[in-house]
Amino acid sequence: MSSRGSIIISWKPAGGSSEDDQKTVLKKIFRQTLEKTREKKGIFGVNVMVAVEMKDWAELIIDTMIELREQDPEMKERFKILVTSAGDPLPWTPKVKKAGLLWMHVIPSVKGALRCQKAGVDAVVASGAQMGTRFLATQESDFHPMWKEGVVKAGDRGTLVARGFVGPARFLKTPVSLKHQENTLKMSPGVFLGKPDDYSTVPMELINSEIAAMNAVYAGDETKALLAGGECAQRIQDLPTVEDLVKRIVREAEEVLAKMPGRLA
CATH class of the missing domain: 3.30.750 (Transcription Regulator spoIIAA)
Incomplete structure (x- = not known):
């Protein structure tokens, strides 16, 4: 393929x-x-x-x-x-x-x-390694520019963990995600304790806010959007083409492998 x-x-x-x-x-x-x-x-x-x-x-x-x-x-x-x-x-x-x-x-x-x-x-x-966040931030990615730019701007320690639809999830750190993290702690603390929850145990208020925040992502509403992103977002600084990104990954991997013998000597 x-x-x-x-x-x-x-x-x-x-x-x-x-x-x-x-x-x-x-x-x-x-x-x-x-x-x-x-x-x-x-x-x-x-x-x-x-x-x-x-x-x-x-x-x-x-x-x-x-x-x-x-x-x-x-x-x-x-x-x-x-x-x-x-x-x-x-x-x-x-x-x-x-x-x-x-x-x-x-x-x-x-x-x-x-x-x-x-x-x-x-x-x-x-x-x-899964590289969803890295490939989200590419020119061909058809997600909203707001989301892609959010990844590039995330910066050091730019993500946090809060409740997601199917378990703990990581989001870009924004006023919206900080509020969601606070609500998670209040309404669904099991997320941080390794205790699964489901729609029968979580207040609909929290679930509805998550749905609205996800819809806002696709609508490009930065004031309401909950932007998912892996911890690697803090090291992503550009929006390359997929082809250029893949070539760069291969090149950098080869460079790291070539240096390994010297570092282990």
């Missing part, structure tokens, strides 16, 4: 629309991606959180993906990668394996890896 010809789509519902409307929007996004990658003939896929809290939405995305693949031979050939995370992969095994997708699952532990083995997942990343 070409790194330049593949695209992973992560898209969350704004709420208030019917399932048919959401499916229509999803199909449009997937078809646009097919067009964007046609010249390079790269394969692409979708990244879906399968936590219990997001089960209905995850099912809609995966069902839409499978439906498009069944309707369009080119989709079947190129739209083939499914990356799941933030949940148990096992319940999804029958649907995913029947569809013939290339299935990867993101896990945080050995226990999670063994669960993936039982589920029949095709790939589990056991080494390397």
Whole structure:
């Protein structure tokens, strides 16, 4: 799979629309991606959180993906990668394996890896690094410029941890995220104590504020947006093209490896 010809789509519902409307929007996004990658003939896929809290939405995305693949031979050939995370992969095994997708699952532990083995997942990343924040801050990234610029401006110690939809999450440090962290401590302290919560134990006031803050990200409303970002944001200082970024990563890795013998001597 070409790194330049593949695209992973992560898209969350704004709420208030019917399932048919959401499916229509999803199909449009997937078809646009097919067009964007046609010249390079790269394969692409979708990244879906399968936590219990997001089960209905995850099912809609995966069902839409499978439906498009069944309707369009080119989709079947190129739209083939499914990356799941933030949940148990096992319940999804029958649907995913029947569809013939290339299935990867993101896990945080050995226990999670063994669960993936039982589920029949095709790939589990056991080494390397996730670089979502770094690739978010690129020219090709179609997220709102406000979000990308927020990453570049984050600076030293520019992130914090607070409640997310499926567990603890890291955000760029802003007045909005500082307030959300304060609300997390008051209304969902288990986040900081390793105690999972869910929609039945968290006040709707907090959940609704999270939804509004996430919608504000896509609307570009900096006064209300909760901007997600990894701790590495403090070291990101530019918005390169994806091609230039990948070349830089390889070059810098080679430079580090070349210096290692001298440092260990």
